[in-house]
Amino acid sequence: MMSKNRTSLPVVGIIGLGLMGKPMCLNLLKKGFSVYAHNRSEAKRIEAEQAGARVPGSASEVAENSDVLITMLPDTPDVENVLLGEGRALGAMRPGSTLIDMSTISPAFTRQLARRCAEKGIDVLDAPVTGGDLGAIKGSLSIMVGGEREVLERCRPVLEALGDKITHVGPSGSGQVVKLVNQIIGVGNTLAMAEGLLFARRAGVDPETALRAIEDGAAGSWMLTHRGPQILADDWKPGFTVALQQKDIRLALEAADACGTPLLAAKTAHSLYQALLNRGLGGDGNHALIKAVEFLSGDRSD
């Protein structure tokens, strides 16, 4: 039951108004959706209210008013707590409504959650995204969707307000798995770039000249083209933070362990991100991985 009037837009709830959730909320409002929003901090709720969302003040009230409820939260325990724990939002959802979890969390928990939803007659999609805060602002996220294709099709207008590449990748949990594949490959490419640029400098070659000479060839990557120049400019502004990258790779390692998959490079990258967190660099962009290799090489001590 998307709404009483079949031609009208569903009422959308969104829980989590952080770096990603807030611009997503604004895009839904811009596209004409009636939006209920919640965030723990009052400041974020006030911002959403001023933009036109209704902010009843609790996750469960958002849930009970939503045809489609979106969660966009940092980690597995946050989603668990909001939906099943303190927030009790799942209990407040109406049968026939749809939960879309757009957080990046554990695929195993996602599958459990899908079973809980099925018992309550609630449809569910896991729909993690890539594209960073800029993609969230522009409404140009890539969305990897796990769950029933029919549920995805029904929710397409909502997802299209948020992203421009929406891919159905399999049953519940598959969206999370594909997101982790993305993170595994992304950090591997980041580590490769870090090692290559550090080696260039230490072996006496200008890293920028090296980057320009190779970026269009077989060593080319999105990371090298977009984050390489940031590294060379000593610009650590995050498209995606060290702290979140470290969290995502932890999820990847846990999921890989559960299916017995050795991840040698991703495991190494995870340890290096851990080192950056330990040095208080969690807010840097994820390309700051090179700093960890520089620590190891003796080129950096700050």
Added chain:
Amino acid sequence: MMSKNRTSLPVVGIIGLGLMGKPMCLNLLKKGFSVYAHNRSEAKRIEAEQAGARVPGSASEVAENSDVLITMLPDTPDVENVLLGEGRALGAMRPGSTLIDMSTISPAFTRQLARRCAEKGIDVLDAPVTGGDLGAIKGSLSIMVGGEREVLERCRPVLEALGDKITHVGPSGSGQVVKLVNQIIGVGNTLAMAEGLLFARRAGVDPETALRAIEDGAAGSWMLTHRGPQILADDWKPGFTVALQQKDIRLALEAADACGTPLLAAKTAHSLYQALLNRGLGGDGNHALIKAVEFLSGDRSD
């Protein structure tokens, strides 16, 4: 002294008519260069002769007839042996002629060789390439040139017969360093791809769907776009072989060790390539790295 007539093309010698050297020789002939060629095996010499090259039968005779002498050999000891050892080609070169080593070899040996050339009044460039056998055939190699810029400019017509992206990257040895940067980043991206695709499959998601969902985003790379589909199609045809990749990464690790640079991912990739060599897979394409991760995961035993 490029030739007696200032407007005519230099006489070019080429030593090494393998997967790369042979098509390079043919491209030089096509562009109207007078070419002297040598290869240890007679069969290769006959092929070159039939294409229009002169094949005097020894490296030193090629060297003494060349204004510009190109070496395109597998590894450091091969270049050393041809130029300084058995082949004695360097001793046969005329003062004022130019040596262009286009092999991928040790940057340290390259710098030694440059000093030896300087003592004999021979100009020298290190000019390793990327682009594989296909690039060599099409004359579309990327060429990373170390040495004096003025020498590069004088040799530009020769290099332009072979490649379409010619970058001066610094003094002698710099071409080799940048080539190794390329290989370090390339194998890191390959390892990242291998881990990501293997994880996708073992976590129950169709790897092709995963690849399509992510290849245009932050995880994108030349390797993922070009070698990912080959992996999924079980196609191990080499653009560049496991054996040569393993050799190049060995050179990178040696050079990195010499300048105290830790290469965690590249070192891991090197061990995995070693495992492939041990199983007789040296002729596979370098994307066969995923087979090594599959061995570790128990998914492959052949």
